[in-house]
Amino acid sequence: xxxxxxNKALDSKLNAVSMSIKQSIKNLDSYTHVRGKSxxxxxxxxxxxxxxxxxxxxxxxxxxxxxxxxxxxxxxxGVVRIFTYKDIPGKNQIxxxxxxxxxxxxxxxxxxxxxxxxxxxxxxxxxRKARSLIDIDIEELPVITRAKQAKAKGSFINxxxxxxxxxxxxxxxxxxxxxEGETFSNGQEHLYIExxxxxxxxxxxxxxxxxxxxxxxxxxxxxxxxxxxxxxxxIEVDVTRLGGGFGGKEDQATPWAVMAALATYHLNQSVKLIxxxxxxxxxxxxxxxxxxxxxxxxxxxxxxxxxxxxxxxNSGAAADLSPAIAERTLFHATNSYFVPNVETTVIxxxxxxxxxxxxxxxxxxxxxxxxxSAIAKAAHEIGVTPRQIQEANLLDENDTFSxxxxxxxxxxKNTWNSATAIYNxxxxxxxxxxxxxxxxxxxxxxxxxxxTFGISxxxxxxxxxxxxxxxxxxxxxxxxxxxxxxxxxxxxxxxxIAAQVFSIPIEHIKIETxxxxxxxxTSPSAASSTADLNGKATLKACNxxxxxxxxxxxxxxxxxxxxxxxxxxxxxxxxxKSELSWTTLxxxxxxxxxxxxxxxxxxxxxxxxxxxxxxxxxxxxHVYGTAIITTTVDCTRGTYEFDSVKIxxxxxxxxxxGIDLGQVEGALAQGIGWMTMEEIAxxxxxxxxxxxxxxxxxxxxxxxxxxxxxxxxxTKGHDLAILKSxxxxxxxxMYGIGAYFAIQNAIKAFNPNYxxxxxxxxxxxxxxxxxxxxxxx
Amino acid sequence: xxxxxxxxxxxxVAVTVDDxxxxxxxxxxELNLVGTKFGCGIAQCGAxxxxxxxxxxxxxxxxxxxxxxxxxxxxxxxxxxKLHPVQEAWKELDVPQCGYCxxxxxxxxxxxxxQNPNPNSEQIRTxxxxxxxxxxxxxxxxxxxxxxxxxxx
Numbered sequence: 050x051x052x053x054x055x056n057k058a059l060d061s062k063l064n065a066v067s068m069s070i071k072q073s074i075k076n077l078d079s080y081t082h083v084r085g086k087s088x089x090x091x092x093x094x095x096x097x098x099x100x101x102x103x104x105x106x107x108x109x110x111x112x113x114x115x116x117x118x119x120x121x122x123x124x125x126x127g128v129v130r131i132f133t134y135k136d137i138p139g140k141n142q143i144x145x146x147x148x149x150x151x152x153x154x155x156x157x158x159x160x161x162x163x164x165x166x167x168x169x170x171x172x173x174x175x176x177r178k179a180r181s182l183i184d185i186d187i188e189e190l191p192v193i194t195r196a197k198q199a200k201a202k203g204s205f206i207n208x209x210x211x212x213x214x215x216x217x218x219x220x221x222x223x224x225x226x227x228x229e230g231e232t233f234s235n236g237q238e239h240l241y242i243e244x245x246x247x248x249x250x251x252x253x254x255x256x257x258x259x260x261x262x263x264x265x266x267x268x269x270x271x272x273x274x275x276x277x278x279x280x281x282x283x284i285e286v287d288v289t290r291l292g293g294g295f296g297g298k299e300d301q302a303t304p305w306a307v308m309a310a311l312a313t314y315h316l317n318q319s320v321k322l323i324x325x326x327x328x329x330x331x332x333x334x335x336x337x338x339x340x341x342x343x344x345x346x347x348x349x350x351x352x353x354x355x356x357x358x359x360x361x362x363n364s365g366a367a368a369d370l371s372p373a374i375a376e377r378t379l380f381h382a383t384n385s386y387f388v389p390n391v392e393t394t395v396i397x398x399x400x401x402x403x404x405x406x407x408x409x410x411x412x413x414x415x416x417x418x419x420x421x422s423a424i425a426k427a428a429h430e431i432g433v434t435p436r437q438i439q440e441a442n443l444l445d446e447n448d449t450f451s452x453x454x455x456x457x458x459x460x461x462k463n464t465w466n467s468a469t470a471i472y473n474x475x476x477x478x479x480x481x482x483x484x485x486x487x488x489x490x491x492x493x494x495x496x497x498x499x500x501t502f503g504i505s506x507x508x509x510x511x512x513x514x515x516x517x518x519x520x521x522x523x524x525x526x527x528x529x530x531x532x533x534x535x536x537x538x539x540x541x542x543x544x545x546i547a548a549q550v551f552s553i554p555i556e557h558i559k560i561e562t563x564x565x566x567x568x569x570x571t572s573p574s575a576a577s578s579t580a581d582l583n584g585k586a587t588l589k590a591c592n593x594x595x596x597x598x599x600x601x602x603x604x605x606x607x608x609x610x611x612x613x614x615x616x617x618x619x620x621x622x623x624x625x626k627s628e629l630s631w632t633t634l635x636x637x638x639x640x641x642x643x644x645x646x647x648x649x650x651x652x653x654x655x656x657x658x659x660x661x662x663x664x665x666x667x668x669x670x671h672v673y674g675t676a677i678i679t680t681t682v683d684c685t686r687g688t689y690e691f692d693s694v695k696i697x698x699x700x701x702x703x704x705x706x707g708i709d710l711g712q713v714e715g716a717l718a719q720g721i722g723w724m725t726m727e728e729i730a731x732x733x734x735x736x737x738x739x740x741x742x743x744x745x746x747x748x749x750x751x752x753x754x755x756x757x758x759x760x761x762x763x764t765k766g767h768d769l770a771i772l773k774s775x776x777x778x779x780x781x782x783m784y785g786i787g788a789y790f791a792i793q794n795a796i797k798a799f800n801p802n803y804x805x806x807x808x809x810x811x812x813x814x815x816x817x818x819x820x821x822x823x824x825x826x
Numbered sequence: 827x828x829x830x831x832x833x834x835x836x837x838x839v840a841v842t843v844d845d846x847x848x849x850x851x852x853x854x855x856e857l858n859l860v861g862t863k864f865g866c867g868i869a870q871c872g873a874x875x876x877x878x879x880x881x882x883x884x885x886x887x888x889x890x891x892x893x894x895x896x897x898x899x900x901x902x903x904x905x906x907x908k909l910h911p912v913q914e915a916w917k918e919l920d921v922p923q924c925g926y927c928x929x930x931x932x933x934x935x936x937x938x939x940x941q942n943p944n945p946n947s948e949q950i951r952t953x954x955x956x957x958x959x960x961x962x963x964x965x966x967x968x969x970x971x972x973x974x975x976x977x978x979x
Contacts, residue, residue, distance in 0.1 A: 075920055082925030083913040083932060085861020085901030092860035240960050242865045242873050243926045292863070292926025293960045326866045536924030536961045707920045711963065715923060718962030742870035742958075750954050750964040757965060 074705050077541045077555065078290075078534065088289045090246045090262040091323050099248075100129050102312055102322040103176035104305075105166040105183055106332055107158035110194075110401040110735025112187040114156055114165075121182040122168060127175035132167040132312055139278025143307060145268060145300055147207065150367035150404065152276055152307055158187060159366035160403045161735045162331040167308045169320060192401045192735045196340045196361035199398035206364045206371055206397035212379045212663050213392045214451040220355025220390030224346030228430055232343065232422045232807035234415050236363070236729045237336035237408055237722070238739070240747050243292020245333065246323035247306035249313040257310050258285045263302035264294045264533050265573030270565045272303050273310045284310065288563040291535035295719070296407030298535075299573045300370050301333050330740050335729060336408035337374060338363040339415040345423040351433065351441040355390040358382055358419050362405075362412070364397040369404035371397045374412035376507050379663075380452055381413035384420050384783075385461045385499035385673065386439070387448040401735045407575060409719060410782045413502060418724075418786050421498070422807035425790055429797075429805055435790065436474070436497050440465065444501060453664030454503075460673035460699045464762045465499055468675040468697040471760060477677060477695075485798045490684050493692070494795030498676045498787030502780035503668035504577055504770075505656050511572040512653040512669075514582035518547065518590040520645040524632040526551065529561040530583035531571030536715075537778050538708035542580045543587050545704060546772070550591035552615050553631055577776035581669070582651060584771035590649035601638045602629060653769065669769040672776060673762070674698040676717070676784035678754075682795040687817025689792055691721065691754035696784060698759050701766035701775035709774070713759050713781040720785015722748040725792065725811050796820055832896050834859070835903025845891040850874045852890060853900060861901040861929045865958070872957030875930035876900045882937035901929035904936060912936045915974035923961035931957045935971050944975055 081087040119131050134141045134153040144150040154165045165185070170176035193199050221227055247261040247269075257277075261269050266286040274281045286306070291298060305322050312320040324332070339360055346355040360378050364371035375395040382393040393416075421435075428435040444461040468474070474497075481493040505512050517529040526547055532539045540560040548555040561567065563574075572582070595615065602620045603610040612623045620629040629637075638645060658665030679692045694717060703709045726746050730738040739745040766773025792811045796803050802823040808815065829842045834857065841856050853859040853876070862885060865873030869884040876885045877899040904910045909917065912935050922928045931954065938945070938953040945953070950971045959967065 075917070076922065078925060079917045079920060079922055082922035082928050083909065083916045084905075085929040087925045088860075089863075089926060091854075091864070241924075241926075242871060242958065242960050243863070243924070291924060293924045295960070323864075325864075326868075536922075538923070711920065711923055711961070711966070714965055715962040718964070719960075741868060742866040743868060747958060747960060748962060748964075749956075749958060750951050750967065753962060753964045 074541060074545055074707065076538050076708055077544060089243050089292050090248055090260050090289065093248060093260055093289065095248060095321060096250060096319045099319040099321055100169045100171065100312065100316065101173040101176055102167050102169045102309060102320055103173060103180050104164050104308065104328060104332065105168055105180050107154060107161060107163040107165055108185065109158060109187045109189055110161040110192045112158055112189040114154065114158060115186040115188050118184040122179035125175065125179045125182060127171040128179045129169045129171065129316065132169065132315065133165065136315060137276055137311065139276050142275065143272050143304055144368055146370065146372050147368035150369070152304055160401050161737065162403055164304060164332065167312060169312045169316065192733065194400055194402060194731050194733060194735050196338065196363040196398040196400065199400050200361055200396060204399040206368045206399050209394050209396045210376060210379060210663070211392065211394040212451045214449065215390035217355045217357050217390045217392045221346045223348070224354050225349045226427060226431055227344065227346045228423065228427050229342070229344045230423065230426050230807065232341045232419050234339050234418050234809040236338045236405060237727050238330065238729060238745055239295045239297030239335065239408060241291070241293030241295060241297055244324045244326055244329040245298065245302055245305050247309045248319065248321045249309035250319035251313050251317050255279070256283045256285070257313050258287065259306050259310055260287050260289065261302055261306040262291050262298060263288060263306065264291065264299040264535065264575055265302070266533070266563055266565050267571045268300060268573060269303050269306045273307045276307050276311060277314050286565045288533050291533060294535040295409050296411065296575065297333065299407040299575045301406050327741060331737055332403060334365050334369060334403040334406040336723065337371065337405040337412065337415065341419045343419050343423045345427055347427055347438070351438050353386060353388045353442045356383060356388045356420065356423070357392045360395040360416065360419070362395060362397045363400050363402060365400055365402040365404040367404040369406045371405065373508060374407065377412040378416040380503055380507060380667070382416040382420060383451060384417045385444050385501040386420065386442040387444045388442070391451040393451065402731060409716060409779050411576065411779065414720065414723070414783050414786060417783055418809065421786055421790060425793065426805055439497060439499060443499065452667065454666045454668060458670065458767060460762055460764055461499060461501055463764070464673050464675040464697045464699055467762055468677055468695065471697065472677055472695040474677065477679065481679065491681055492684055492795040492798040493679060493681050494791040494793065494798065495677065495679045496787040496790035496794060498678065498784050500674045500780055500783045502672045502783065504581070504672060504776045505653055505667060505669045506572060506576045506578060507658065507667050509656050509658055509667065512578065512582065512656060513572065513651060514586045515568050515648060515650050516583060516586035516590045517567050517648045518587065518594060518646065520594060520635055522635065522639060524557065524635045526558045527561055528558065528587060529564065529567040530587060531563060531568050532579045532583040533563045533574035535574065537579065537712060538705060539580050539583065541708060542584055542705055542771070546584055546587050547591050550588065550595055553618055577778040577780065581769070581771045581776055582653070586649045586651040589651055590647040593647045593649060594645070597643050598634055598638060601641055601643055602634055605629060605637055670767040670775065672699050672780040674780065674784065676787050678787040678791040680788065680791040680795055682792060682816060684799045684820050687813040687820060689816060691788065693756040693758070694754045694784065696759045697762050698781065699762045699764060699775060700777060701764060701770045702773040703761065704772045704774035709777045710759055712777045714757055716779065716781035717757065717784050718748045718753045720782040721788040724785050724789040724809050726752065728810055728812055792816060800824060830890050830894050832893060832898055834898045835900060843890055846889045848886050849888045849890060849893060849898070850885040853885060859900050859902050863926055863929060865927065872934060873927045873930045875933040875957065877933060877937055880937065880940065882934045901933060904932065910936060911977040912939065912974040915970040915977060919966050919970045919973060921963050921966040921970050923963055927957060927959045931959065931967055935974065939971070939975055939978060943979060945971070
């Protein structure tokens, strides 16, 4: 156990501070994780008499509610009360970007799984039993499950958005080759192993504290206040940690927290609402399916001169974050390539699926899949390899993105050239070719996947954070920020920053829970930006404290401030260790009545974006990388394995190599899962068929590539990244897109008559059909 | 409701619950052993893995009716102050990301290593295949099981 209750013990440890906190630091949460001592929302102690809640949801995807009979459920012993929209004192509205989503359905239901009521009972089992006793009569209305259907019917979330650069008409006129086609990429279930949940408890004067498994504590606070019709300061939201988020808890953790708070508001009793897996799968949105069309034009020397794409986003029944996700599709529509003439349009289509939402990559992957499909199609038709086209068009310094930002500190070619050289791409391709010559039942395929991903919330006003840093009397440090720990290791990174500034052991720094009363008005932990924004705020706060400490030390030692530094738990003067230790310095600072607390605010500089012109400089920087994926397809069964994924990745200067490598490996596996095995299925009535872990397959230990090698590209890092260590959460997911094309190339090696299709995920069923597609029997 | 006597983490425990209550609910709600997690409720993800007489089982799907007199070990009982070598290996290789599935992973791994103290990579993958990790820490899980085997030999 950690013990630091005496100053003496702390001082002795301070002597042993390692010289560089940056060296391969361990994830400090591992300590509790491996013991089962980490506390998630369902693990926090609950008060005696806590009630438990279950959501009653729509058994139809679209219709008028004619009648609901709650009488049998209400009569069940142990049922406390059933809440509906009629019990909402404020607004029945939870829409974040567009107010188009009620907390509870009123007269109409818009998706299968739409919440209608909250059953509160003495136990979860009773609430669940009560749910089965509710009778509902719905007059069904036509159901839309596909984006194309929605477009045909004119069912949209908002107006389309278009980005353009140059003049595609002129661009196509100059082309030697022009190809057009269609693509589809399916949704993806987040499948955080910890399902959605919240726990609400009453405080004095009608105040409510909510413990929520959310990436966005402020969204929970704001929406709860709006639904209850109370001021935001009456609602406190606390987040311990998340058992996975992946975007699924950015916006969609909110309704469950609001519902629990609503019940607490009425009952003045604490209420816990944890979704079980089936409820979570049925009621929550997923990654957006996209139906897209493209037109690509190339010159004889394989330069992409013009590119057009139309993205139909299946947004589901309400806006949720769809408009922002649609925007990012356009930002990443040309991936790592410079195309001088671009015209891309995205249309958010309103359907009767659960509102689709953020998922690692946030619309970027869907855009990138389309241009990679267009390149694969062009290569196939022209008779060159996709690699030749990719290589001929990589982004260069000072190239312009379609949204007006000038590319700076570009590592696209650097990562590509490093990957192809270090891993010897010619030899790898030769191996594949030789294998395919020697084997008829198995074929190998290889694909390269470059990535370029912009870092910052594309909505500029969201790029800010605050940190509240306390140094306690005994010299220990407590840090509160807006960052939510969900496996990305942000707690460790924040501790590293403070340890480095103060030069004290990392064990003496504690990261507090994420809490809206300590750090208010926060942006969600999302967009890969959490460590940058909160880290920069933490750095600022720690530096301000350091300046004060140096001032106190200079007065105490009677030397000038510029001769002083804090090192290894002691004050050094002109490079010489003084008698003044960290803990003594803190005591003296306190006695001099100098503040040992600092609150710092950070807002990303330089970024801006004008939506009326669709031009600007929305990203602090970009993350680059190149992956080479090799697969072996069993041509009798249609199954496949990934032999290796070899990556050169742009970490900048990684501040936590172990954590960052874990992010790359995990994101890659999720990307491969999305592209190859995870198949969401709804029937035409809008009912989710892949509604359990038995019918929805995520990567297991056998599905991850046998070998994953990641080499950091040589780079000087970026000043807007925390300690020059670039954001890493989302970008590597898009390496997984290469898995689709690697499999496709193996299929081509087996079946020369195969008509290229771009319809992800490439499940074993689809592989098998493609292997024997268009073949004489 | 019926009364059951079990040995949990070495201690005799008596609980009164419905016959069909799964073990997981008894552990978490009655005994406050919250290190064992609910993941899917249908024995498909492994987050709720505990040891029943030394063997890894899915506590979400085992009714109490079948457990009278059973000897159960949870993540809380795997080690005292010192870490089990599997936990050591897990920490050394920084396996957990969000951490939620890891108690289940560790319980599966410890049970497996008792049966097969010197496994090869394929055997490790086969043993760990039923435990899902959405953060996809799989490569490190495989390495950590191998490292733990080395530590224990």
